[in-house]
Amino acid sequence: AQTVTQSQPEMSVQEAETVTLSCTYDTSENNYYLFWYKQPPSRQMILVIRQEAYKQQNATENRFSVNFQKAAKSFSLKISDSQLGDTAMYFCAFADYQGGSEKLVFGKGTKLTVNP
């Protein structure tokens, strides 16, 4: 079974600075997707960024980028120029590539606080 581990329960960063959230995962699959989701206090899960495992190039979305190390099964999220609105829970998630049930497997999350 796939597992996702987030070893940082809480992180904090000053506004405008850069922060990196860590994630490792375990799978025997070769083709899969990895995601970072943001969950503010409103509870709504919002997709931040996704990475296809077959792509070697790291995904970027504006201030958000990932460092995907397939051999190490590591998938970290870097947030640049942190903003107060980035304060939220961040979840790393995995989905395999098989089609059919593309259920997501989530880590326990990292609570990020951006301080003014």
Place this chain on the structure above:
Amino acid sequence: GAGVSQTPSNKVTEKGKYVELRCDPISGHTALYWYRQSLGQGPEFLIYFQGTGAADDSGLPNDRFFAVRPEGSVSTLKIQRTERGDSAVYLCASSATSTSGQYNEQFFGPGTRLTVL
């Protein structure tokens, strides 16, 4: 357009009671997922529908939990004989038709917070 909606937003019930939680997916989305998020944890998969049928119910914890999607749109998660351990946020997500080799983004609703006293 309208996103995924879930009702009620909050539900408080007593141990042993029956509850129903409703999910309205994005119009046209054939795939629908239910997840359960306990306090301090990430969401855990419960069940997946493709159209009207439950294609994967491997995450349902026991036979007290059941879900339906009779017309391939709205889904209801039903919990019988609720226990205090069922207290959690229940999240619903929908996505476009699942095609092998292509990922379709799951769009989440705001969840229903269930509290069992």
